Amino acid sequence: MLTSVLRPRHCRRRISMVDSQRIRAASVRLLEPYTIPADTVYLSDDQRELSELSFEKRAEWMAEWLLLASRVDDSEGDKDDEAHLKP
């Protein structure tokens, strides 16, 4: 079933929305390991590797990155606070 919504003022056109059942099934599929095609224009080798991991392994990957990042980013403090006061 195809449903649509009217976008607000910035883009006054009807956009197609995938129905709930299909979008939930598609979302669940991405939470499992999958292979990104080699000809993608969007993703890097890192992301290709990540997509092939299980949900749990992706979480571990993220944790490792956070630890690495914390070693080089220990003092950013609140300099981006304004960006965080956002609706």
Next chain:
Amino acid sequence: MIKNPYQQLQHEFVSAGAKVLLSSGQACVAYGIAAFSKDGDWVVEESETSCRAVLSVLERKGADYRLGTPLDIRWLAKGWTSHFEYIDGDLRVRTDFCSRPPRISDIKRLWADAVQKSGISVVDAQSLIRLKLSRRSRDYIAIGALAEELGLNGNLPELALEYLQDYSPLAKSVKRWPEAAARCDREAVRLLLQQASRDDVVNSLARERDRMMEADEDRIQRMLHASAGYKDAFSALKKSWNQQGTKLSKQHADLCVAAAPLQEENLNG
């Protein structure tokens, strides 16, 4: 095994009685299309129970408020957001909450469409795409990647045709699904159907992206304008909390007073 602090935190929120959905950058990582995200973003159910539960967990962690409004339905319902941080070992953990995410018109559907894996509830991928239509250029890589994987590779033409961000994959989609393309209102798709030049299609995609970025920038400027005096009040409070080692529950009470005028401003829509 290294534990992911944001997923751990989500388990604790849920155990404390909160309903939350993993969102934004961490959701992109969960879906395997972003390699890294520094902060944790959640959509929190707009209820006193959920807000209280999240605050109780964050207080146990020794969290402090960052610039933002109180985690309270009076502000959340108006589209305002709440931000916290704490140190966990070597990590600075930053958490962001909203209950009315931008560009999501149907909140009930957002909750109904959420998916779960290993006890973690995540916003569905279509809503994630809409959340990412922000002022930041890098978000459009994530949008394109989701549209490519869900749409082109996952056989959901609506998503491919609406959200692919570049000429080649969009042209491929139009060729594969001419009937769905004929129903699509997107200018770049119409141009492809009319066999317009590549330049025209690329220009259309660039204009569309710029309009989305401008709309998000307008939204943020509206918020900054509405909260012009609040930033100084928050800074004064933050200084005092730091000096006195104020606990989160007291910070919350202070912030509810300081942010009271912002309740008049509805940022939704």
